Amino acid sequence: MTVTRTVLAEHHPPGQLAQPVKARSxxxxxxxxxxxxxxxxxxxxxxxxxxxxxLPSVFSIVLSFFRYNGYTAARWIGLQNYRALIESPDFRQxxxxxLFYWLVPLIPLLGGAFLLAVAVRSKIAKWPSVYxxxxxxxQVMAPVASxxxxxxxxxxxxxxxxxxxxxxxxxxxxxFLKWGVVLLLVWRGLGWYFVVFLAGLTSVPAELLxxxxxxxxxxxxxxxxxxxxxxxxxxxxxxxxxxxxxLQLFTEPNLLVGGAGSTTGAPPSAAPVMNQVVxxxxxxxxxxxxxxxxxxxxxxxxxxxxxFRLFRESRR
Amino acid sequence: xxxxxxxxxxxxPVSQRWIGGRGAVNALLLGAGALAVYPYLVMLAxxxxxxxxxxxxxxxxxxHPTVGNFRHLFSGSTGSxxxxxxxxxxxxxxxxxxLTVLLCAMAGYAFAKYTFHGxxxxxGLLIASMLVPVEVNIPTLYIMFTKINWLDSYQVQIIPGxxxxxxxxxxxxxMRGLPDEVLEAARVDGAGHWRIFWRIALxxxxxxxxxxxxxxxxxxxxxxxxxxxxxxxxxxxxxxxxLPALSxxxxxxxxxxxxxxxxxxxxxVPLLVVFLRFQNALMNGTAAGxxxx
Numbered sequence: 001m002t003v004t005r006t007v008l009a010e011h012h013p014p015g016q017l018a019q020p021v022k023a024r025s026x027x028x029x030x031x032x033x034x035x036x037x038x039x040x041x042x043x044x045x046x047x048x049x050x051x052x053x054x055l056p057s058v059f060s061i062v063l064s065f066f067r068y069n070g071y072t073a074a075r076w077i078g079l080q081n082y083r084a085l086i087e088s089p090d091f092r093q094x095x096x097x098x099l100f101y102w103l104v105p106l107i108p109l110l111g112g113a114f115l116l117a118v119a120v121r122s123k124i125a126k127w128p129s130v131y132x133x134x135x136x137x138x139q140v141m142a143p144v145a146s147x148x149x150x151x152x153x154x155x156x157x158x159x160x161x162x163x164x165x166x167x168x169x170x171x172x173x174x175x176f177l178k179w180g181v182v183l184l185l186v187w188r189g190l191g192w193y194f195v196v197f198l199a200g201l202t203s204v205p206a207e208l209l210x211x212x213x214x215x216x217x218x219x220x221x222x223x224x225x226x227x228x229x230x231x232x233x234x235x236x237x238x239x240x241x242x243x244x245x246x247l248q249l250f251t252e253p254n255l256l257v258g259g260a261g262s263t264t265g266a267p268p269s270a271a272p273v274m275n276q277v278v279x280x281x282x283x284x285x286x287x288x289x290x291x292x293x294x295x296x297x298x299x300x301x302x303x304x305x306x307x308f309r310l311f312r313e314s315r316r
Numbered sequence: 317x318x319x320x321x322x323x324x325x326x327x328x329p330v331s332q333r334w335i336g337g338r339g340a341v342n343a344l345l346l347g348a349g350a351l352a353v354y355p356y357l358v359m360l361a362x363x364x365x366x367x368x369x370x371x372x373x374x375x376x377x378x379x380h381p382t383v384g385n386f387r388h389l390f391s392g393s394t395g396s397x398x399x400x401x402x403x404x405x406x407x408x409x410x411x412x413x414x415l416t417v418l419l420c421a422m423a424g425y426a427f428a429k430y431t432f433h434g435x436x437x438x439x440g441l442l443i444a445s446m447l448v449p450v451e452v453n454i455p456t457l458y459i460m461f462t463k464i465n466w467l468d469s470y471q472v473q474i475i476p477g478x479x480x481x482x483x484x485x486x487x488x489x490x491m492r493g494l495p496d497e498v499l500e501a502a503r504v505d506g507a508g509h510w511r512i513f514w515r516i517a518l519x520x521x522x523x524x525x526x527x528x529x530x531x532x533x534x535x536x537x538x539x540x541x542x543x544x545x546x547x548x549x550x551x552x553x554x555x556x557x558x559l560p561a562l563s564x565x566x567x568x569x570x571x572x573x574x575x576x577x578x579x580x581x582x583x584x585v586p587l588l589v590v591f592l593r594f595q596n597a598l599m600n601g602t603a604a605g606x607x608x609x
Binding site: 033034035037038039040041042044045046048049051052053054056057059060063068070112115116119120122124125126130131132133134135136137138139140141142143144145146148149150151152153155157158159162163187190191192195196198199200244247248250251255273274277278280281282286287289290292293294296297300301304 | 338341342344345348349351352353355356358359362370371372374375418419420422423425426427430432435438442445446447448449450451452453454455456457458459460462475476477478479481484508509513534537538540541544545556559560573576577579580581583584587588591595598599600602603
């Protein structure tokens with residue numbers, strides 16, 4: 001039915017029969033407009049994307065092979081920026097810190113969010129609709145505010161120490177700095193993955209679970225053979241997003257355990273890799289800063305690829 | 317299919333056992349909900365406490381609530397910085413959000429409803445670019461904005477970043493579901509491309525545009541890294557940068573925690589209002605990419 005209407009419209013545009021000559025030129029103009037229209041619609045987006053994302057990315061690859069301070073001429077130095085980074089103890093420590101912030105919260109974040117999502121969907125939860133906004137709400141607090149609030153909560157006379165009866169210097173003891181950040185990351189991030197998993201669970205039909213249960217499949221069997229396989233794309237998505245977000249981490253560690261004053265306040269033992277970019281930009285070492293960025297890109301690419309591979313393979 | 321058969325079935329007796337004890341599940345959920353909300357309560361209560369009470373009673377309700385912290389933050393020289401920074405945040409966030417929604421809507425519409433040369437290639441490249449982290453661009457953008465004198469301005473906070481690939485993707489996914497017949501009917505009636513987009517496609521896509529707007533607003537309002545690097549003077553600084561800087565400079569080395577909590581409360585209120593009003597748009601936007609993977 002749709003097809004006929006379209007065809008009819010093509011053959012008899014209004015006015016064609018009455019004024020054939022005028023209509024033909026108008027039709028040609030319209031055909032040109034038809035071709036151009038989609039490009040005009042994407043043009044503003046593409047211009048913004050090219051100017052402020054794509055071109056700067058390409059230039060930064062080039063820049064990463066130069067020594068450039070912003071005002072004197074750039075000098076080609078090959079791979080020296082990359083070598084300097086790999087040999088720098090601060091960079092290596094920052095890399096380890098970022099890996100810590102990625103891997104340590106991974107299980108509590110994704111596992112906890114998955115468990116909670118399954119619990120909410122399990123039909124034995126009271127008020128399931130209440131939990132979605134309730135568990136998501138930490139995500140609403142800006143990273144700045146959440147870091148400042150946790151800074152107060154983790155202070156010596158703060159809530160955590162007084163409730164648990166501890167005397168831990170979360171904000172100054174080098175052994176605990178990163179663990180405080182992990183607490184903040186798990187608190188703030190859990191709701192995000194929870195909502196993602198809730199959405200993913202809608203792809204698991206309740207009828208299928210009921211049928212399996214009737215056939216005698218126990219809770220674990222249903223989890224293992226129905227829920228997990230159907231959730232695989234969602235879990236993969238969550239893993240990739242978590243990797244990207246973790247490697248770009250900046251605000252939380254710096255505002256939670258940073259000292260007074262400076263922009264990248266976290267001490268070296270807790271500073272994320274992002275600080276290497278920011279410090280080198282403000283220090284006028286643009287080539288070095290670009291090299292940090294591209295090393296991070298390679299890391300994200302490799303980790304994402306591994307995750308895709310793992311999930312592809314186990315699908316067979 | 318299930319709509320017909322479902323009511324006939326008895327009320328799911330077996331599935332009730334599919335994870336374990338009812339009490340354990342509800343206790344787990346209640347505990348998680350309480351832990352999620354508790355820092356909000358600490359912030360809310362702490363903002364109204366004196367410095368002394370915050371030390372002796374860090375987690376409970378204030379015994380003598382005071383608005384002294386807010387008065388301190390919003391009066392005198394501190395106050396002028398804070399008011400200015402709040403104003404800057406609004407000046408930056410509102411146009412940025414409007415611009416982002418417009419660009420995403422236009423591009424998403426074209427990718428959803430037109431076939432054109434290079435469509436799949438451009439779309440694929442845009443999606444792939446989501447793997448490129450912001451770190452990569454910051455050095456070159458910093459140099460670029462130095463050269464064109466954009467550092468320390470409003471435009472550096474409003475124009476870059478408006479081409480949100482995620483937002484465009486969300487609009488495109490939604491608009492693919494709009495019925496072609498309606499657009500075609502408008503075309504037959506003589507409506508031009510822009511008119512069809514503006515008058516017909518946009519109103520029909522209102523839910524996803526709302527989701528993109530809310531998501532963009534929340535992310536932009538909360539942004540710390542970008543203004544920290546690109547903006548240095550209080551004249552253009554948003555509240556997210558001004559507040560943490562204030563706490564350290566105003567009181568020297570000792571951070572006044574009660575002021576931090578009061579300030580955090582202030583910068584969180586707009587986000588909470590948006591969340592309470594548009595919570596479904598925000599949460600569905602969050603999960604947008606999840607189902608399709």
